[in-house]
Amino acid sequence: MSAGGQQSPGPVVQVAGVNKVFETAGGGRTNALENIDLAIGADEFVSLIGPSGCGKSTLLRLIGDLTSPTSGTVTVNGKPARQARLDRDYGIVFQAPVLFDWRTVQANVALPLEVKGTPGTERDQRVRSMLELVELKDFARHYPYQLSGGMQQRVSIARALALEPSILLMDEPFGALDEMTRERLNAEVQRIWQETGTTIVFVTHSIPEAVFLSSRVVVMSPRPGRIVRIIDVDLPRPRTDDTRETARYFELITEVRETLRGRRVATSDGAAVASAERTMAEGAVG
Amino acid sequence: MTAGTAELAGPRRDPGARLIRQVRGQAPAIVVFVSVLVVWEVGVGALALQSFILPRPSAIATAFVAEWQTLQLAARNTLYEALGGLVIGVTAGVLTAFAVSRWARVREAVLPIAIGASAVPIIAAAPIMSNWFGILNPFAKMAIVILLVYFPMLINVARGLSQVEPSALELMQASAASEGQVLRKVRIPNALPYFFTGLKVCTTLSLIGAVVAEYFGGSSDVLGRVIVQSSSRLRFDITWAAIAITAISGIVMYVVALVVERAVIPWHASQRAAES
Amino acid sequence: MTTAPEAVEPARRPRSRAPAPPARSLARGLALGLLFLAILLVVWEGAKALGGDPWRFTAPSGEEVTYRPPFKWQIVNDLSLPHVWEIAEALAAPVQRQQTQSLAGFLVGAAIHTGQEAALGFLFGALLGLALAAVFVHSKLAERAFMPYIVASQTIPILALAPLIAFAFGNGLVGIVIVASYLTFFPVTIAQIRGLTSPDPRAIELMRSCAASRWTIFWKLRMPASLPYLFAALKIAATASIVGAIVGEGNPGGSQFGLGRAILNFNEQYASGPEKLWAAILASALLGLTFFAAIRIAELLVLRGRPAAAAG
Numbered sequence: 001m002s003a004g005g006q007q008s009p010g011p012v013v014q015v016a017g018v019n020k021v022f023e024t025a026g027g028g029r030t031n032a033l034e035n036i037d038l039a040i041g042a043d044e045f046v047s048l049i050g051p052s053g054c055g056k057s058t059l060l061r062l063i064g065d066l067t068s069p070t071s072g073t074v075t076v077n078g079k080p081a082r083q084a085r086l087d088r089d090y091g092i093v094f095q096a097p098v099l100f101d102w103r104t105v106q107a108n109v110a111l112p113l114e115v116k117g118t119p120g121t122e123r124d125q126r127v128r129s130m131l132e133l134v135e136l137k138d139f140a141r142h143y144p145y146q147l148s149g150g151m152q153q154r155v156s157i158a159r160a161l162a163l164e165p166s167i168l169l170m171d172e173p174f175g176a177l178d179e180m181t182r183e184r185l186n187a188e189v190q191r192i193w194q195e196t197g198t199t200i201v202f203v204t205h206s207i208p209e210a211v212f213l214s215s216r217v218v219v220m221s222p223r224p225g226r227i228v229r230i231i232d233v234d235l236p237r238p239r240t241d242d243t244r245e246t247a248r249y250f251e252l253i254t255e256v257r258e259t260l261r262g263r264r265v266a267t268s269d270g271a272a273v274a275s276a277e278r279t280m281a282e283g284a285v286g
Numbered sequence: 287m288t289a290g291t292a293e294l295a296g297p298r299r300d301p302g303a304r305l306i307r308q309v310r311g312q313a314p315a316i317v318v319f320v321s322v323l324v325v326w327e328v329g330v331g332a333l334a335l336q337s338f339i340l341p342r343p344s345a346i347a348t349a350f351v352a353e354w355q356t357l358q359l360a361a362r363n364t365l366y367e368a369l370g371g372l373v374i375g376v377t378a379g380v381l382t383a384f385a386v387s388r389w390a391r392v393r394e395a396v397l398p399i400a401i402g403a404s405a406v407p408i409i410a411a412a413p414i415m416s417n418w419f420g421i422l423n424p425f426a427k428m429a430i431v432i433l434l435v436y437f438p439m440l441i442n443v444a445r446g447l448s449q450v451e452p453s454a455l456e457l458m459q460a461s462a463a464s465e466g467q468v469l470r471k472v473r474i475p476n477a478l479p480y481f482f483t484g485l486k487v488c489t490t491l492s493l494i495g496a497v498v499a500e501y502f503g504g505s506s507d508v509l510g511r512v513i514v515q516s517s518s519r520l521r522f523d524i525t526w527a528a529i530a531i532t533a534i535s536g537i538v539m540y541v542v543a544l545v546v547e548r549a550v551i552p553w554h555a556s557q558r559a560a561e562s
Numbered sequence: 563m564t565t566a567p568e569a570v571e572p573a574r575r576p577r578s579r580a581p582a583p584p585a586r587s588l589a590r591g592l593a594l595g596l597l598f599l600a601i602l603l604v605v606w607e608g609a610k611a612l613g614g615d616p617w618r619f620t621a622p623s624g625e626e627v628t629y630r631p632p633f634k635w636q637i638v639n640d641l642s643l644p645h646v647w648e649i650a651e652a653l654a655a656p657v658q659r660q661q662t663q664s665l666a667g668f669l670v671g672a673a674i675h676t677g678q679e680a681a682l683g684f685l686f687g688a689l690l691g692l693a694l695a696a697v698f699v700h701s702k703l704a705e706r707a708f709m710p711y712i713v714a715s716q717t718i719p720i721l722a723l724a725p726l727i728a729f730a731f732g733n734g735l736v737g738i739v740i741v742a743s744y745l746t747f748f749p750v751t752i753a754q755i756r757g758l759t760s761p762d763p764r765a766i767e768l769m770r771s772c773a774a775s776r777w778t779i780f781w782k783l784r785m786p787a788s789l790p791y792l793f794a795a796l797k798i799a800a801t802a803s804i805v806g807a808i809v810g811e812g813n814p815g816g817s818q819f820g821l822g823r824a825i826l827n828f829n830e831q832y833a834s835g836p837e838k839l840w841a842a843i844l845a846s847a848l849l850g851l852t853f854f855a856a857i858r859i860a861e862l863l864v865l866r867g868r869p870a871a872a873a874g
Binding site (some may be wrong): 533 | 588642706710722805832
């Protein structure tokens with residue numbers, strides 16, 4: 001898949017010429033995002049990675065219409081982002097599980113279905129299948145406080161998928177977890193992605209995680225956030241623990257790291273250099 | 287909302303061992319209680335001066351039994367004032383909180399005023415209420431209770447409705463929830479612990495408010511008047527018996543609130559924690 | 563359960579806002595207070611205009627003008643709810659016939675008298691609360707022994723006991739100070755314990771790792787951390803002290819100078835002049851607000867820039 005992933009029938013997410021400026025308390029202005037152009041095709045798994053403050057979470061929120069761009073447009077599923085949100089085209093997972101203390105696990109997963117107005121039997125069925133998907137069927141009647149952090153995040157993933165959205169937005173969902181749980185959940189997310197065919201936009205701080213999960217990694221610059229480079233991850237699927245030990249995996253990690261550090265990557269692979277140069281010149285996806 | 291706790295499932299149950307541990311934990315407190323009671327009984331006998339104002343526990347107990355008819359009637363009347371005022375004040379406070387929380391600007395204007403109003407010694411208005419409603423009318427005291435209870439409830443519930451985790455609100459936005467759905471599914475459950483915090487404070491407040499309002503005048507069949515009249519007759523044993531009833535009633539009201547709280551919000555951290 | 567028109571607007575991403583500077587916060591509070599007062603006055607006189615007793619003025623031309631309200635509600639007649647200007651007039655007039663001091667002057671004196679008693683009690687109670695909290699935080703044994711009683715002491719209606727206690731101590735200053743201290747020490751103790759134990763355990767470990775003594779940890783970490791909680795409790799305690807002082811002054815034979823006695827006296831004279839009672843209540847309210855404002859100002863200065871604790 002080349003940079004610019006145009007799949008039929010067209011990109012699922014199209015960010016065009018987006019700038020985001022925040023007003024700060026003292027009356028100043030912060031340029032969170034500058035001139036962002038990004039197209040994400042169906043069934044892609046795209047990671048956004050960059051230093052703190054680079055605006056990756058803001059970009060995710062723009063896609064989800066949880067905030068509006070200062071200029072530029074965000075189109076999701078061919079509609080304005082706002083309409084996509086109102087049509088409930090996407091699910092979101094935050095870094096904190098954000099489960100409601102007063103609801104059981106299954107009631108938490110049912111929340112989007114309740115909001116939409118899905119009738120009871122269909123709702124229960126859907127909740128059950130989501131809990132099975134994240135392998136938490138036996139904990140349906142538990143309360144969030146009885147679950148570990150990793151399990152709570154799995155519940156929040158089940159909830160995000162409850163309405164069968166075409167897009168899943170994930171904002172550093174495993175940032176608060178330990179490395180081993182994180183790797184396990186990475187494998188789960190990958191499996192879920194392949195089983196459901198959802199497009200995933202994933203914000204992370206972790207280079208290995210980005211490389212392991214994604215089909216493309218979008219590397220962003222420090223504030224004001226710009227897209228520095230988009231790296232194709234050509235590791236074969238399905239990716240397993242063994243993948244984490246291949247040479248190509250480490251090469252890609254190095255490539256991402258070097259890009260983050262602001263150094264171009266000179267590789268013997270002519271195609272990679274060419275695409276790197278092209279994306280640097282155009283500043284974004286072609 | 288929740289911090290991930292380590293492992294699953296509840297605590298291991300071993301009632302016998304737990305009971306023993308709890309008793310041992312309370313031991314220092316029990317020692318203090320018993321010693322104070324003993325010192326009081328013995329010491330007061332020794333110091334003739336004290337028994338004037340502070341009779342021995344045995345004397346108070348005797349008066350309690352002897353004056354039971356008066357006391358229980360007075361308690362019922364005072365409780366009527368306190369509970370009536372509590373119910374009305376709490377309802378009014380909660381309704382105002384809902385009305386006010388709809389718009390952030392209104393809330394930001396009203397809340398400081400409510401906080402300021404609770405800085406005012408409302409009990410000073412007791413004579414006015416007596417003049418308005420008639421000194422023998424229980425509603426005069428109820429009105430004071432309503433005022434006492436209204437502001438803390440308003441403040442607590444308004445906070446509970448508005449101090450919701452931003453991520454939870456974003457989650458509802460992401461699900462394209464309506465404002466009404468956010469209110470029902472997020473704000474109200476979130477506000478319940480705040481409501482109970484306020485309610486617990488208000489139960490004691492309502493009773494004390496009724497009793498002290500009665501100090502400023504009223505019919506004789508209320509606890510406040512029993513206290514005032516018995517102490518002016520220098521029958522301090524009755525005075526203390528009346529105070530004991532007041533305290534006990536207050537504790538009972540508080541415990542009822544606790545029980546209701548446990549039933550309604552068993553999921554809240556405060557209800558689960560075994561630590562005191 | 564549908565979306566569209568009622569759907570929630572995307573909220574602005576919650577930016578961290580620095581708390582407003584102290585001056586602005588005070589100005590805002592003042593403005594709100596004045597607005598509230600204005601509304602109160604309008605409602606007061608408005609209600610009287612609708613259902614009170616007839617209003618009588620002398621017009622500039624010398625004529626007697628009478629305005630008759632459309633309804634008749636007993637609760638807003640001139641005896642129950644005197645006109646605001648009548649109260650103002652009474653404030654300027656002598657407190658009693660043949661006395662030179664005005665009502666306003668008398669009430670200010672009474673407020674100062676009561677205020678001093680309350681303040682003394684408040685101070686003692688606060689210091690006691692701080693000391694107790696410090697002890698309990700450092701000694702598990704002391705906490706286990708006494709904490710249940712501290713909590714239980716809250717159930718003793720000390721306010722109900724106020725007259726009794728005042729009487730026991732000769733109706734003088736001591737009794738009132740005891741009542742006010744009692745009412746103060748409990749919320750302060752509880753809040754201070756919460757505050758002193760609020761720092762992250764890791765912060766404490768950090769200090770221990772550079773060999774800080776318990777004393778140092780207390781002064782440099784626990785005390786600063788406890789301040790928001792402390793101020794929340796102090797605000798409650800301030801009002802409680804005043805209430806305690808007013809109630810405690812109610813005994814016959816008690817001090818003639820305080821607001822409590824003034825309220826009771828003016829209550830007896832109600833039929834002849836309700837304005838005085840209202841003026842006394844107004845004075846009490848102002849006293850309460852003054853205490854509150856003083857603590858609020860202290861809080862703004864001490865907690866400069868720090869968010870206040872979300873008090874329970």
